[in-house]
Amino acid sequence: MTAGVLKAHWSRYLHPNAPDPHNYKYKTHSRPVFSSPYGPFPPTPEDLNIHELSFPQNNPLPPDYPLFINALTGEQVTLHQFYYRVCALARVLRFDGPNPLKLGRSPVDDKEDGEIIGLFSRNHIHYPMVAHACFRAELVFGGISPASTPYELWWVLRKMQVTSIMVHESLLPVLNEALRLGTGEGDKNSSLRLVLDPKKIIVLSDDGTKETFDCHPTVESLVRYGFTISERKRKILGGNRMAYLFQSSGTSGLPKAMMTTHNSGLHSGLQGMVTAVQNARFASVEPLTPQRVLGVIPMYHSYGMILWILRVNLMQLTNIMLPKWDLELALRTIEKYRITSLPLVPPLVRQLAQSPLTEKYDLSSVIGAGSGAAYLPPDVAYQLAKKLPQGAQNPIPSGYGLSEAPSIASPAAPGIFGLDPALPGTIGYLLPGMDARVVDPDTLQDVPIGQKGELWARGNVVTPGYFKDPKATAEIFAEPGWLRTGDLVMRDEKDRIHYLDRLKEMIKVKGLQVAATEVEDCLLEHPESLVRDSCVAGVDNSRGDGSLFVRAWVVLTDEGIQQGEETVAKKLDEWVKQRLSKHKWLTGGIEAVDSIPRTPSGKMLRREMRDRYHARMKVENRSRL
Structure with missing residues (x-):
C-alpha cells in the first residue's frame, strides 16, 4: 500500500478508498467532530522525506520543462537543472560528507540542539533549490521574513536557534546590524541566546559567477563544489523528524518559531494534489494538466512554501516569479507568459479588482485565481472574478489555514460529493485528511451547529508545536492532537465553515x-x-x-x-x-x-x-x- 504513493501517476494522490466525486454524497451529522468530504490522505511511508515525495528514488525524471522563471530578467531553471543542483548542494550541506562549512547534525525535535540554517531572502528562483537541498541533506531550516528589521531578525534568530544562515546579498546589512545586538544576555523576554556562527554565513547572490560576497561563500560556489563530489548511497530520513521552522505571524506579540515535520510538510503538499485530482475527475477532464503560475506569494510564508517548494514535481508547474509585487509588471507577466493560475492574498486581489490597469491587459489565459493567508471580503471576490474568464458567477475562492496548519478548509467545486456551493463569506469545507470541532473558548465544550465558537482542527498538516516553547505549545493544544486556531467560526447545517473573526480581535460592547x-x-x-x-x-x-x-x-x-x-x-x-x-x-x-x-x-x-x-x-x- 505504501509504495503506491510513489507511482508516477495521479492515482498516487488518492487513497484506495477515496470517495468517487460523482457518486459519493457527503452526509452531514450533528456530532461534534466532522471530517473532510474528500476523505483521508493516500498512505505514505512512515519515514518519507519531503524531497523524496517530490523526487522518488529510482524513478526517472519526467521530460524537462521550465520550472522557475524570473519575470524581470528572464533567467530560468528547468526541472532537470533544479534536481541536479539540489543533489549537488545537498552533498555540500550534509553533516557527514566533506562538509566544507563544518555544519553539525540537525535536531530531530525541539528536545535536541543542533544545526539550524536560516533562509533570509526575498523571493528568488534559487530559494526552492536551497530548501530541497536542506530536505535531502536532513538539514533543518527556518524561513525568515525579508522585511525583518535588525531587531526583528535578531529576535527570530534566537527563537529559531539559528546556527548558520543563507542571506540574500541585499539583506546582508540587516544581518550585520542584527549581529551587533549581541547574544541577548539580560533580555527578559526570552532565555534563548543568539547562537549564529558568523563563519557559517552563505550569500545568495544575483551574480551566479561570484565565488564569494563580502568574504562569505555564495550559494552558487557551493553548488559548483557539490558537482565535484560523488554521491553516496544512503537512506534519506524524514517522517516525524523536524524539517523546517516558520516564523509565526506575531499578531499577538513578537513572532514565535513554529515547527514542521517532514510528515506534516509533505501532507500540506499532498492536500492540493488530492483536491486537484478529485476536482478534475468531477469535471471529467485529465487531472494535473500543466499550469503556468504567477509567483508572488513569499517563499518564507506557509502559503508560499506549499506553492513553490512542497509541490515541486508533484505536477507540471512553470512558476513565473516576481522578485516583488508590482501591479503592472504582474499584468504584463500574465499576458506575456499566458499565466493560467493566480495564487493571491487579499490586498493583491483588491488591487487587481479595482485598478483600471487591469482592463489594458489580456487576462484570457487565466483558468483560475484563489486567495489565502487572510480574510477576503466578499465584494472583492466578486469584483476580480468579473475581470477574469471565470466571470462573477464564480467568485474568487479563499482558502483558510494558519502557519500552525497551513491548509484547513477551502471552497469545493459546487456539486462535487453532492456539496452545495460555498460562496464568499464562508471558508468552505474541510480539506483532505482534516477533522474539526467548534468549541466554546471559555468552557472548552463543543457548541451545536449554527452557534459561534473557536475552530479546533486535527490532521497530518498540524504542527507539533512551537520550537523550545512548551508554554506556547500547551496554549494551542488544549487536548492532544487538537489545534486551537484562535479563530471564531460557525459551522452550518451543510458543514460549511463561516469565518467570523480572530478571537482576540472580538470587540466587547456592554457584554x-x-x-x-x-x-x-x-x-x-x-x-x-x-x-x-x-x-x-x-x-x-x-x-x-x-x-x-x-x-x-x-x-x-x-x-x-x-x-x-x-x-x-x-x-x-x-x-x-x-x-x-x-x-x-x-x-x-x-x-x-x-x-x-x-x-x-x-x-x-x-x-x-x-x-x-x-x-x-x-x-x-x-x-x-
Whole structure:
C-alpha cells in the first residue's frame, strides 16, 4: 500500500478508498467532530522525506520543462537543472560528507540542539533549490521574513536557534546590524541566546559567477563544489523528524518559531494534489494538466512554501516569479507568459479588482485565481472574478489555514460529493485528511451547529508545536492532537465553515461580542460603493467599565472622495444602523484614511489603527488641560 504513493501517476494522490466525486454524497451529522468530504490522505511511508515525495528514488525524471522563471530578467531553471543542483548542494550541506562549512547534525525535535540554517531572502528562483537541498541533506531550516528589521531578525534568530544562515546579498546589512545586538544576555523576554556562527554565513547572490560576497561563500560556489563530489548511497530520513521552522505571524506579540515535520510538510503538499485530482475527475477532464503560475506569494510564508517548494514535481508547474509585487509588471507577466493560475492574498486581489490597469491587459489565459493567508471580503471576490474568464458567477475562492496548519478548509467545486456551493463569506469545507470541532473558548465544550465558537482542527498538516516553547505549545493544544486556531467560526447545517473573526480581535460592547469583519463587510457593501477598504476595532469608551466603542477607518473610492468625508461618514453610519444590531453601531466614529496597514500576507493590523487612535486622543486630551 505504501509504495503506491510513489507511482508516477495521479492515482498516487488518492487513497484506495477515496470517495468517487460523482457518486459519493457527503452526509452531514450533528456530532461534534466532522471530517473532510474528500476523505483521508493516500498512505505514505512512515519515514518519507519531503524531497523524496517530490523526487522518488529510482524513478526517472519526467521530460524537462521550465520550472522557475524570473519575470524581470528572464533567467530560468528547468526541472532537470533544479534536481541536479539540489543533489549537488545537498552533498555540500550534509553533516557527514566533506562538509566544507563544518555544519553539525540537525535536531530531530525541539528536545535536541543542533544545526539550524536560516533562509533570509526575498523571493528568488534559487530559494526552492536551497530548501530541497536542506530536505535531502536532513538539514533543518527556518524561513525568515525579508522585511525583518535588525531587531526583528535578531529576535527570530534566537527563537529559531539559528546556527548558520543563507542571506540574500541585499539583506546582508540587516544581518550585520542584527549581529551587533549581541547574544541577548539580560533580555527578559526570552532565555534563548543568539547562537549564529558568523563563519557559517552563505550569500545568495544575483551574480551566479561570484565565488564569494563580502568574504562569505555564495550559494552558487557551493553548488559548483557539490558537482565535484560523488554521491553516496544512503537512506534519506524524514517522517516525524523536524524539517523546517516558520516564523509565526506575531499578531499577538513578537513572532514565535513554529515547527514542521517532514510528515506534516509533505501532507500540506499532498492536500492540493488530492483536491486537484478529485476536482478534475468531477469535471471529467485529465487531472494535473500543466499550469503556468504567477509567483508572488513569499517563499518564507506557509502559503508560499506549499506553492513553490512542497509541490515541486508533484505536477507540471512553470512558476513565473516576481522578485516583488508590482501591479503592472504582474499584468504584463500574465499576458506575456499566458499565466493560467493566480495564487493571491487579499490586498493583491483588491488591487487587481479595482485598478483600471487591469482592463489594458489580456487576462484570457487565466483558468483560475484563489486567495489565502487572510480574510477576503466578499465584494472583492466578486469584483476580480468579473475581470477574469471565470466571470462573477464564480467568485474568487479563499482558502483558510494558519502557519500552525497551513491548509484547513477551502471552497469545493459546487456539486462535487453532492456539496452545495460555498460562496464568499464562508471558508468552505474541510480539506483532505482534516477533522474539526467548534468549541466554546471559555468552557472548552463543543457548541451545536449554527452557534459561534473557536475552530479546533486535527490532521497530518498540524504542527507539533512551537520550537523550545512548551508554554506556547500547551496554549494551542488544549487536548492532544487538537489545534486551537484562535479563530471564531460557525459551522452550518451543510458543514460549511463561516469565518467570523480572530478571537482576540472580538470587540466587547456592554457584554456583547462584535465581529469586526462583519462590520467591515457591511461598510464595503454600501450600495453607492463609497469605500475601497475598511478596518474596524474597539476603542476606549473613557468610562472605565471594560466596554468599548466600535470605530471604523475607511479608504474612500473615487465616488466617496467626490461626495466628501462628512457626507460619506453620515451615509455609512445610517447604513450600519439599518443593517446591524445596535451594539454593532459605530459609536466610536468613522475616519477616512489613505490606507489600512497590513502584514505582507494581507492580515489587517487593527491593533495598529487602534493604538494610533488612542495615542492621538491622549495628546488631544492633554492639550485641552
